[in-house]
Amino acid sequence: IQLTQSPSFLSASVGDRVTITCRASQGIDSYLAWYQQKPGKAPKLLIYAASTLQSGVPSRFSGSGSGTEFTLTISSLQPEDFATYYCQQLNSYPQLTFGPGTKVDIK
Amino acid sequence: EVQLVESGGGLVQPGRSLRLSCAASGFTFDDFAMHWVRQAPGKGLEWVSGIGWNSGSLGYADSVKGRFTISRDNAKNSLYLQMNSLRAEDMALYYCAKDMSGLPSLAFDIWGQGTMVTVSS
DSSP: OEEEEESSSSEEEETTOOEEEEEEEEOHHHHEEEEEOTTTOOOOEEEEEEEEEEEEEEEEEOOOOOOEEEEEESOOHHHHSSEEEEEESSTTOOOOOOOOEEEEEEE | EEEEEEEOOOEEEETTTEEEEEESSSSSSSOOOEEEEETTTTTTTTEEEEOTTTTTSEEEOOOTTTEEEEEGGGGGGGEEEEEEEEEGGGGGGEEEEEESSSSSSEEEEEEEEOEEEEOOO
């Protein structure tokens, strides 16, 4: 199963609403997770099961979707949110895949 | 504190072998599946391999199948990745990651800081 993310790069300002889309090449129910990675750091889990917020993650992050199209939304971008975001499908073990990533940069 | 600490990376010649280790602490290791994920310099994340809590349900990416072997020792709270016949394209930062549950997986909720593998002559 292949994942695509759009956009691949996004320039935004603090306070902006940001939406990132992840599309799967075939249906994956809700077996989708979102991660945030900052330079030099390990990825951090934000969302699992497409829309469940991981404990400790700010509520400005939300996820939606099922089947083949999913979105990650940041309702009001904060300075600490500038990072690269990856989606991951977990429907087809043992072939788990990540999306190519979306880099969110400061405008 | 929940923690994963990888070790064993380094510089290795093409065709040689390397064994990575991941030491887990702060959680009941044998309750969860575990995974290895890698990231080549400047590139995205690539799932490499996974293993169930009881060493069953082994899985490998096509890119490493037949060359890499994942294993775990629940008595030592440790995960391993034996990498044979290494290639230049295996050069990456290798992360150990904890599954939220068993398999099928929901997500990877804890990650180590990674160990770098450099493949070069």
